[in-house]
Amino acid sequence: MAEREENIVLFPFMAQGHIIPFVALALHIEQSKNYTVTLVNTPLNIKKLRSSLPPNSSINLLEIPFSSSDYGLPPNTENTDTLPYYQVIQLVEAGVSLKPSFKKLIENLTEQQGNPPLCIIADIFFGWTASVAKELNVFHAIFSGAASSIHVSQLAITIKEADGANLVGLFGLLGRFFYPQKGKLVLAKKMMQLAMGLEASGKNFIWVVRPPIGFDLNSEFKANEWLPEGFEERIKGSKRGLLVHNWAPQVDILSHKSVSTFLSHCGWNSVLEALSQGVLIIGWPMAAEQFFNVKLLEEELGVCVELARGKSCEIRHEDIVEKIELVMNETKKGNEMRRRACEVMEMIKNAMKDEEGFRGSSVKALDDFFSAALSMRKKTMKERNIVA
Known part of the structure; x- marks a missing residue:
């Protein structure tokens, strides 16, 4: 196989309902594109991922340090699996502490490869990654495992309702039929x-x-x-x-x-x-x-x-x-x-179909996404050359 070009960095929130779609996306990119895929998370989650990925996968798994007890959480708690609701909120808030380590990780990847990653795809709970990407001139996108848009009726009616406590949406798992239950x-x-x-x-x-x-x-x-x-x-x-x-x-x-x-x-x-x-x-x-x-x-x-x-x-x-x-x-x-x-x-x-003469809507959307990332890369390099 030809050497993989560029690097796509994925960073899900520490919950199975968030990690699962990120892993699915990572595997799809690995199988359909000639890109290196790097999946970032805390040590215990990375350990689980190492044992769950297909043996022939070349996805790069990188750890960033996290000490749950520093944030009032039980020791060695790095995901929501056994947390009650009120502590899930604590875990979300503690995620902001990962920013310096994540920035350092991107800087190290850039130094090792000679170029910054082509893009960073981060969890909806990690909005702070946008400022890291902007500072390091990396194309950035937020990925949510939920539906891709909201209707105006789902928004707060008044500013007063929208303001106040920072209530974080929680993605619990009731179960499956016939009938797996959390x-x-x-x-x-x-x-x-x-x-x-x-x-x-x-x-x-x-x-x-x-x-x-x-x-x-x-x-x-x-x-x-x-x-x-x-x-x-x-x-x-x-x-x-x-x-x-x-x-x-x-x-x-x-x-x-x-x-x-x-x-x-x-x-x-x-x-x-x-x-x-x-x-x-x-x-x-x-x-x-x-x-x-x-x-x-x-x-x-x-x-x-x-x-x-x-x-x-x-x-x-x-x-x-x-x-x-x-x-x-x-x-x-x-x-x-x-x-x-x-x-x-x-x-x-049909959305996922990629056959001769037919490309589904999801296939086209992913191609358009990476085209946009490559366009930004070229624009950034051109601007740097002009400045130089």
Whole structure:
């Protein structure tokens, strides 16, 4: 393979919901472009990434130092996996402390390679990287794993509402269908109702369980307290469901032909992973832009039904059964939703298609992005030559 030209630096926030799309972007750039890709993060996150990247990947992983205890966080806490909400905010705020180390890293890359990186693609929570890029004459872009734009209705109505406390949008993960769940977003009684609903539906399911909100997420899962009596034994005996503790490969599950429906918080990563496989969604938004995503999915695309919204809502197992039957049975609405889901799946595939005579919209957009970065590089070099 020819020597890779230029260097693309990617810097995600320290949360799985942010790291995952950055890694996907990094792998796509590596496979489709002749660029070196450098992914930056804190030491523990880099350690995890080293073991998760494909063995043939040439993505460069670089660490920047971070001491969580300096910011009132538990020792060796470098991502949001086990943090309660109020400490996630602390982690976001602590991210600003990475600025000097990140700047030094870019300066070192520039010295080693003789040129600055072609561009820096940073997380939406790392807006301060723009000033670093400007100071070092590097093309800069913010990448968000959420939907790419907001509607005017999502903005604060008055200046007074917009001003005041710096509230940071949080990207939690409720779960996947059929049903991987991040327990920190679901109260114990709602977990009980979910279990009753899944069992009463008569459908086959996968459910990834973790301790509910208010409990140590790394502690033992107490089925006798958080699930109906005998639930786990009945499910195992009937061979109708599978309970997985802590983690399961969401993309692999959603891409399996037997999976038709996904109970999701409707974060944008999960939405794309489901729709790219033609999987329908039962939405339970929890935070950030998820409420608007559900509205889009249900009212505009017709591939979702909303079950509930937020952590404080009341949910009954009868409601869960009703939504499951509506989506999964041979109902008029269910059939129409499946048709729409297939259409959306084809749209996503076409956007990513890069064949002779056809380039999808996403392929064109990425090409245009790098063309803009190269144009800035040439302009900067020309200006330097004129000054010299």
